[in-house]
Amino acid sequence: MERHLHIVSFNVPLPADYGGVIDVFYRIKALSEAGVKIHLHCFTYGRQKAPELNCYCTEVHYYRRATTILRMVSGRPYIVSSRKNSKLRQRLLQDHYPILLEGLHCCSLLTDDEVCRNRTVMVRAHNVESQYYSQLAAAEHSPLQKLYLNFEAAKIKRFEPLLSRADAVFAISESDKTTLESMGCNNVTLMTGAHPYSKIETKIGRGDYALYHGNLAVAENYRAVEYLVDNIFVDNSIRLVVAGGNPPQWLKNKLTNLANVKLEANPDDTMMRRLISESQVCILVTEQPTGLKLKLLSSLFCGRHCLVNSNMVAGSGLEELCVVADDAETQRKQLAKLMSHDFGEEQILRRNEMLKSFITGNAIKPLLDLI
Numbered sequence: 001m002e003r004h005l006h007i008v009s010f011n012v013p014l015p016a017d018y019g020g021v022i023d024v025f026y027r028i029k030a031l032s033e034a035g036v037k038i039h040l041h042c043f044t045y046g047r048q049k050a051p052e053l054n055c056y057c058t059e060v061h062y063y064r065r066a067t068t069i070l071r072m073v074s075g076r077p078y079i080v081s082s083r084k085n086s087k088l089r090q091r092l093l094q095d096h097y098p099i100l101l102e103g104l105h106c107c108s109l110l111t112d113d114e115v116c117r118n119r120t121v122m123v124r125a126h127n128v129e130s131q132y133y134s135q136l137a138a139a140e141h142s143p144l145q146k147l148y149l150n151f152e153a154a155k156i157k158r159f160e161p162l163l164s165r166a167d168a169v170f171a172i173s174e175s176d177k178t179t180l181e182s183m184g185c186n187n188v189t190l191m192t193g194a195h196p197y198s199k200i201e202t203k204i205g206r207g208d209y210a211l212y213h214g215n216l217a218v219a220e221n222y223r224a225v226e227y228l229v230d231n232i233f234v235d236n237s238i239r240l241v242v243a244g245g246n247p248p249q250w251l252k253n254k255l256t257n258l259a260n261v262k263l264e265a266n267p268d269d270t271m272m273r274r275l276i277s278e279s280q281v282c283i284l285v286t287e288q289p290t291g292l293k294l295k296l297l298s299s300l301f302c303g304r305h306c307l308v309n310s311n312m313v314a315g316s317g318l319e320e321l322c323v324v325a326d327d328a329e330t331q332r333k334q335l336a337k338l339m340s341h342d343f344g345e346e347q348i349l350r351r352n353e354m355l356k357s358f359i360t361g362n363a364i365k366p367l368l369d370l371i
Helices: 019-033 051-055 086-092 104-111 129-139 143-165 174-182 219-231 249-256 269-278 294-302 328-339 345-354 365-370
Strands: 003-009 036-044 059-064 099-102 121-125 168-171 188-190 210-213 240-244 261-265 281-284 305-308
Touching: 003 019, 003 104, 019 036, 019 121, 019 294, 019 365, 036 086, 059 086, 086 104, 099 104, 104 121, 104 143, 121 143, 129 143, 129 219, 168 174, 168 365, 174 188, 210 219, 210 269, 210 294, 219 240, 219 249, 219 328, 240 269, 249 261, 269 294, 281 294, 281 328, 294 305, 305 328
Parallel strands: 003 036, 003 099, 036 059, 099 121, 121 168, 168 188, 210 240, 210 281, 240 261, 281 305
Antiparallel strands: none
């Protein structure tokens, strides 16, 4: 019997070049390989149509995100109201296939009784969005952007209890699962993040630089880079490569003046994999203990040593595979130590054992059980 699934994505999931769309695209790929007929619906927002998606989906539809001032001042969160679309609704009403809503962003459909009637409707919660937006606001430099993010966080917090209307909510980490349940959702299941790695690709031996990688257009990540260069890589003795998409000009200027820091802006997938696999230490810090950081999974599947702070591994169960340090002095000492230690076969075997449940083909089983 054929299995069909509508997936409504907050953005076009190719290129898979930052956390949220990486999670969406590699879940689509794994579901397709499992024989699911995918009917994909994408909102376009700063990204083009992606013909490659037709290789994995029975059909792909694109909808322009409604970025009008009326949607922004709506009582609903802007990330939600701007993705309400009548053409999408009409298409979903043509059958009773189950629906997976990728992110709270797409959850205006949960309030549509006609669309939800006689079918399974599920939500992938990429974060606890009210917390995520509050923390983005705290990290933001611009007063105007900070005001917007705080306003949006308040609206999201009022909207989030509607997740209880879904038949299932898939949390990305144990800590997010606990938080969502505390909001009154009794339908939450853990489904870890999707990613491109089906096995450990870590190289034994030693590299000669440390790496920070992430979407550099996001305040959470460029604040992390600021912290690292101002507090950890201050004496020029260890090289740092910073890799990620769309770094702001002020960050480019800051890094240009540092002799031991190199910026790799907008690397493609091949380049990013090479940077991760050839590094000696992936150093990953964050101020936000929300979600599961897919950059952490990439580092564990492909890189050598991982030096992180507690927030990076919060609720993930992955702290045993990392060196965890929270203050600058300890981070500097641990970094120097790791830079001189080869990564060995025993460490790779340990990762193989502990990361089995994080392989995407295994992670999607709770979703497959409901289709």
